[in-house]
Each structure stands twice: as structure tokens, then as C-alpha cells.
Amino acid sequence: DGGITQSPKYLFRKEGQNVTLSCEQNLNHDAMYWYRQDPGQGLRLIYYSQIVNDFQKGDIAEGYSVSREKKESFPLTVTSAQKNPTAFYLCASSTRNYGYTFGSGTRLTVV
Amino acid sequence: SQKIEQNSEALNIQEGKTATLTCNYTNYSPAYLQWYRQDPGRGPVFLLLIRENEKEKRKERLKVTFDTTLKQSLFHITASQPADSATYLCALDYNTDKLIFGTGTRLQVFP
Secondary structure: OOOEEEEOOEEEEOOOOOEEEEEEEOOOOOEEEEEEEEOOOEEEEEEEEEEOOEEEEOOOOOOEEEOOOEOOEOOEEEOOOOOOOOEEEEEEEEOOOOOOEEOOOEEEEEO | OOOEEEOOOOEEEEOOOOEEEEEEEOOOOOOEEEEEEEOOOOOOEEEEEEEOOOOEEEEOOEEEEEEOOOOEEEEEEOOOOHHHOEEEEEEEEOOOOOEEEOOOEEEEEEO
């Protein structure tokens, strides 16, 4: 079955710690995206990538970093510079002019 | 900048009735408009895409309309069922590299 796999489902971060969220897809999609979802605020774009080895900042990129070394993988690192990282993180992929396929999400909590 | 408005209040309807959700936007019309379903704690699932030059699109019990004069899309679920209870998101595609998502409307269908 084709799809997007996000891991882990739940993640706890201590103050000052960097954590990396995994996102893998086997849909052969060129484009991949990372969104953050907070209650009542909808989906906000963090980073996106249209091709391997290239990515662009979204609306709320500060405190986050990404890499796109392989077409299938688009990991997101939440750095210690992100002051309010507690949120639900969603990864998605797409082909042109069609709907996005989303993963099941990672819920990150600062402890 | 573009803004999307979806009714933040939940829509409560009785089973068997038609649910109608609204998506309004400002400024210029998108090339495509998409609708997604999101269940609690899960990633959104793509439902339908409608193009700027299409007035209506149907898929089983779902119907989407797109009125570029009113700058509005309506999403209908006919013969609604309790299993249709979820949050429904609309998203605008301006033929750029990314979608703009609304905050969603929660639908509750009562038996």
C-alpha cells in the first residue's frame, strides 16, 4: 500500500533539546511538506520541498530545519530555538494539481 | 494576503439530512479549490478538487460547488450519517508550490 509514514506518533522533548520527526513516502511524489497544527489555527506551513536537495521556508520556519537527501524522505528537526514547539505536526506529499496525501501525524510535547 | 473563512462554529445536523459547509475567500480566485476531511488526532484526507472553470463536482454523496463571483465554495454531504462526523477543511491552490488551508468546520451528525 502506498502512503506516508510519520514517526514517532508521540514525542516528548526537554527544554533545550533538538528532536527530529521522520517522514517517509512511497508514492513517488516529488513534492513534500511539513505543517504544524494548533487548536483553532488550522494548518500552518513550516517547510516544503519540490525536488531532492532543494527546499523552501514556509510561513513559520523559524526554529525548524529540514533536509531532502532522498525523494522518499523529508525529516523535520525541531531545534531549541523553537520556543513553543508543542503541537501536532503533519507531513504531506503531492503531485501537481492533485490533492495532498497526509501522514498520521506526530504529537510533540515539551516536558 | 489571501484569507480563507470557514465557519468556526460546529454544524450539528440530524442523520439523513444534507449538510452544507461554506468556504469563503478574499481577493482573487484560486486555480483549484480542494476539500479535506480530518478526524481527531489524524491527518487530513483528500476528498475532492474543483477547478476554477468548473461550477460543480460530485463524488458519491459529496458535492462541491465553486462560485468565483461570490468567492465561495459550498460542500454538501447528502443523506448524512454519524460516520460523516469530522472536521472539513477547504484549501486554495493558486498554482504556486503550496496550498492555503482554512481552519475547518466541525460537522456533527446525530442519529
